[in-house]
Amino acid sequence: MSESLVLFNELSTRDGGAIAIATLNAPKSLNALSLEMIEQLSARLDAWAEDDRIKVVWLEGAGDKALCAGGDVVALYRAMTEAHHVDEAAAFAETYFTAEYRLDHHIHTYPKPLIVWGNGIVMGGGLGLMAGGGQRVATESTRIAMPEITIGLYPDIGASWFLNRMPPGVGAYLGLTGAQLNARDALDLGLADRLIPHARRQEVLDALVDADLGAPETDLRRVLRDFEARDEAPQAQVMPRLDKIQSLVDAATVTEAVTRILDDDDADEWLAANRQRLAVGCPMSAHLVWRMLARHRHASLAEAFRDELNLSVQCCRHGELAEGVRALLVDKDKNPRWSHVDVASVPERDVEDFLSSLWSPQAHPLRDL
Known part of the structure; x- marks a missing residue:
């Protein structure tokens, strides 16, 4: 493995x-999280946790564009398309997601103060690294999203747990x-603790x-407070639209919620971009x-990670x-040529097939x- 990752x-x-400073060092890919990076970071976090000399850990991304x-979904794609059998692809997925979720859980439960410098793009697996930090710093350019619906995945990395802790x-x-969030949104929704330029x-x-x-x-x-500049945050996107957002997803089923969002004709640019993505x-x-949020409304973080591992594989x-x-x-x-024409045409048995357990609890x- 290359130490420079x-x-x-x-x-x-x-x-x-x-x-102690850990810097994800793959700026050309916006520091996309490979299995090697996960393994290297996990091992060093373990060592720093046991080192009495280390008082604070700082996690950041190389370059100015992204944490x-x-x-690394492209590596997952290669595993899926080059495998001779579905079990071969699943084996790599199990290895990758197990390592990623174990790292994310370790960050959530880390025994020492851990600062995550969430500058620039923080999406998907990047948010998995930031969400559990003890002090999560957003900057003026922070851009957060869980855009998995665009690639046929779902919000994982503990999102089944932390998305449930936002306003209904x-x-x-x-x-x-x-939807893409800025630094003000991150502060409002509990995804960041501070804004520092x-x-x-x-x-x-x-x-x-x-x-x-x-x-x-x-x-x-005390140190971080001295550098805070919340007055430099961009204009909030979520909270001014909270009533609207809540009315759009006030539905008994995902089909109804999706229909309500897609039928909305509000010309608001942020809402329109979200509507088009869906x-x-x-x-x-x-x-x-929809199902994962319902399943983990009252679950623990560990339970969410275990269920996410099953679903991701x-x-x-x-x-x-x-x-x-x-x-x-x-x-x-x-x-993309999806297997179903729209949300309404997805049979319940197909959803249940995705959610079926791959392992016993033991x-x-x-x-x-």
Whole structure:
């Protein structure tokens, strides 16, 4: 494995401790999260957790465009299309998603203060890294989305859990439409804790180096608070439209919710873009979004990750994900040929097939979470 996929550095602090920095280092792919990157980052986070000298961990992406644009779905596509048998493709998917979700869960439960510098694009698997951070920093250019409906997947990486913790209806709307959020939205919806201009990144690190981190959480908050600039946040998109969003997804079934969104003729540009994304998205994905949010409304984070692993591997066993990635990222014809014409035509038995369990509870790869 190439060590350069994730860069690791430690900055000595004036009190004899250290700040550990992990930088996803694949800027050409907007730091898309490969299996090698996941394995490298996981191993180093484990080591830093046991190192008494490390007081704070800082996670960021190389370049100025993205923390991480998502998981390495092109590698999943290759595994699906080059495999001689569906079980062969599923084996790679199981390895990849198990490693990714274990890393995400570790970030959520990390025993030391962990800052995630969420600059630029933070989508899909990138949001999986940011969502669990102890201090999640958005910048003026932060752009967050869970756009899986465009590729035949669904909001995973713990989203079945954290989308349920937003105002009623918002998580379903975001999952169905792949709506893009800015820094103000991230603060409003609990996906970020602070807004700090990206240009001040080095100043923040210098201040942390000079701080007395004897009480890391308290001192860390004080330093970050000094650099906050919420008045520089872009205009909110979600909260001013909250009543509208909630009315659109106030439905008993996903078919009704999708119909309400698509039939809406509001000329609002943000709503219209979301409507168009849903219109060309994967009908099966819409069902999976709806079902997973219902299944995990009162579930634990670990339960959500276990269920997501099952569904994500199932998505690789079926054809929608391969077709979606082909159309958007491989052939780039943006003309996916989904298995169903629309959401209303998806049979319940097909949805149940996706949701059927691949493992017993005793054999589940994430049973120990």
